[in-house]
Amino acid sequence: MSTLLSVRELTMRFGGLTAIDQLSLEVPANKITGIIGPNGAGKTTLFNCLTGFYKPTTGTLRLNHPSRGEIRLESLPSHRVARDAQVVRTFQNIRLFPKMTVLENLIVAQHNVLQRASKFSIAGIFALPGYRKAEGEAMARAETWLRRLKLEQFADHAAGDLPYGIQRRIEIARALCVNPVLLCLDEPAAGLNPRESAELNELLLYLSGEMGIAILLIEHDMSVVMNVSDHICVINYGRKIAEGSPEKVQNDPHVIKAYLGEDDEDEASGGIAA
Ligand SMILES: Nc1ncnc2c1ncn2[C@@H]1O[C@H](COP(=O)(O)OP(=O)(O)OP(=O)(O)O)[C@@H](O)[C@H]1O
Structure with missing residues (x-):
């Protein structure tokens, strides 16, 4: 499995607030990588660093571009991230x-x-x-x-x-x-009904499976993220707390605790089940 994007010790600070804290992550080519975590965990900040909207405080974002070789995303302005690196994103709020x-x-x-x-x-x-x-x-x-x-x-x-x-x-x-080599989708299922979410699943599987496009998927809708992701990275307070297959992260006690807090662990697995 070849690595398309390698995030190394990424940190993003806003004054005294550390939104991303020494985050490292590998994104494989041709696969769907889910990024989940509670509200304010730093997911969108990660996308903003990747796509040139924010300049990371420290850390590297190396894209292994299939025809252009290694591109350091952290040093590119946002218009060149889409144009030269072909890393493209959608937003939480529709921007048509x-x-x-x-x-x-x-x-x-x-x-x-x-x-x-x-x-x-x-x-x-x-x-x-x-x-x-x-x-x-x-x-x-x-x-x-x-x-x-x-x-x-x-x-x-x-x-x-x-x-x-x-x-x-x-x-x-x-x-x-x-023509993205990496498609970053920020909550594409937000506001969709269950039928539309199921159609989104089909679409994402088609794009990755048939079209060979790598997808980085931020999503709160577990019926989407757990059903389509090959690999999931869970972040909380800007740090990676777990990663692995959907089944693995769903049952990870750190993930359950992050989603519902220490007292509600029995109910928590319901909150992150597909
Ligand atoms: N431009 C900014 N200036 C100051 N703080 C920011 C800025 N952007 C994000 N933050 C803060 O960084 C933290 C992470 O925010 P981020 O939007 O990345 O979280 P998230 O995981 O995407 O949350 P959600 O799931 O609610 O969209 C939050 O505390 C947020 O308030």
Whole structure:
């Protein structure tokens, strides 16, 4: 099993608060790695460090890019993390452009390639052949992902008018248009009903199993994280407290204690069961 991302002794401090504390973690290629932990554990901060939103206080984030070799994510600005390292994320709160159509949202996500092809305006304004080619490819990629994610019928709808579960799926399609080598999903099941959560499971298994995309998944919905993850890392107060298979972490006394506290350990296993 090859390692795609190696997080080493990552620490992120905000003044006196240590949100991530000496965290080390290996993320394999082509697998789903779940990141769980109680509220405020530091999960989103980890994503923010990975994707260039925060500069870690200390520690390293080494991406073993399949064609570009080792990339040190901690030293890249956020726009280069997506463009050069192909590490792409979604957010806890949906961040689509609500008035744009679904297809437009997927095209806009590819602004990096289009901007380069436009040579930062001239080629775009005059629709030169290189730009037209890049535009055609962006459109084809958007249509491909719409089809694969069963979203074609919504292509011309304003994204903001669609049901919440569909919008979540569009966010994933949008991230996929950037050809991620690592897809970081921050609570993709938030707000989904049980049927939609089950569909999300199928989608994640398809992306990792059929498309070979590595996924880092932050999720509170245990029916998702326990059913799709190959490996789970549990953090609390910014520290790793357990890791292993879903079955292993579910029964780990440290995890049970972190979720419900010392007095409620009997009830706790219910809280982290799939
Ligand atoms: N920009 C910031 N400035 C100050 N403190 C921050 C900042 N970002 C996060 N924190 C703090 O860092 C800690 C970890 O927050 P984080 O959002 O990473 O937790 P989380 O595990 O994602 O929580 P949740 O499951 O509720 O989303 C929290 O105490 C939070 O208040």
